[in-house]
Amino acid sequence: MIGPEIDRLIQLLARLPGLGPRSARRAALHLVEKRDILMAPLAEALAEAAANVRACGVCGNFDTVDPCSICADAGRDDREICVVADVASLWAMERAGSFRGRYHVLGGLLSALDGIGPEDLGVARLTARARDSKVEEVILATPATVEGQTTAHYLADCLAGCGVTVSGLAHGVPVGGELDYLDDGTISAALRARRRL
């Protein structure tokens, strides 16, 4: 039989994304078996993260310091702010490594189903940042979904009086994508956004 401590561990692990009850049992067993080399360091790392990680007061990114390491990095370009829906999107942009400006995390998208309205997006904080004299462009990197683009258009309206260029990410053929496997909407968007070679 499984003791209450391990059972609780399994239940908590099962709440993580990507893990169901069966995989949580396997993970728990693995942790128990590798107590010294995995479980103890993991517990220590979790306790440390829980104690120190917080949302950056400037951009909304998660970090152990406030302002976060991106906001505090003097080598980044103050003229550009990239607006993303969540921290996962920020990490995706950072993985790409092609953007060297600042970020702004909205913490969601306008969505009636999820109960997120304009007041939940912290637009005032974004417009205040955009009004900074150093900022020249705000890039709206919201998802290419109806909710994402509705949010982008709403933000573009809010930023209209801030004296900055407002741009959005292009939609089209992904790198390595074959036209035959693309949906009609993506092909249409790519065709509309075609460029001269």
Place this chain on the structure above:
Amino acid sequence: MEWRDEAIVLAVRRLGEGAAVASLLTRTHGRHPGLVRGGQSKAYRGVLLPGNRVDARWRARLADQLGGLRCELVGAHAAAAMDDPGRLAALAAACALCEAALPERQPHEAVFEALLALLDALAAESWPSVYVHWELALLRALGYGLDLSACAATGVPAPPPAAAEGVGRANDELAYVSPRTGRAVSLSAGAPYRDRLLALPRFLVAGGEGDAAEIRAGLALTGHFLDRHVLGPHAIPMPPARSRLVDRFRG
């Protein structure tokens, strides 16, 4: 139980990590929900967007179960509207209104046809006028159609579109709508009560396209009756997507 039908995606809600619950407006089965396994996958992400036209297959053991859905993209209306804030707002508002106003699993073929026509018309410049007509059609399909055929007070019928085109507003022209009965009132008969009547934009009677002020009046007119008859009695608030569309026409 199993069926295959033409459908338009109205709303999608994530379920767990990979699945989604989609609400579709189908041609013959009305507004119908269903579980889409893998609904958050790359393959489905471009398909399950509100406004997209799909070929839907639904299967369940019993008719009243949620059931499983499989959808194949037929028309990518969402992607076509994404670049234009007004068109995207209209698409989102129409889908949100259908989701809020239509009862589940009751056929509304007229609404399906009208929504399909609206989605096709979003590509045209006259989409704002078409949208207001669509809301009128939605009210009509739900049994709350407005009577814009004649003046409720004098009985004088509306002039034919050809006769009304290009002329100024005459005293017998229909210019108001009673907020209680939904019947049109002429300019002269409604003048003493105009503060209590809703403005009837000219393009709804005479045809053609309305300017921003007329579209605003049209949306106020349909919004009043949608709230009074369709949403209000069920304590359903006006969808935020429609409010954002109305905001786009504010001067």
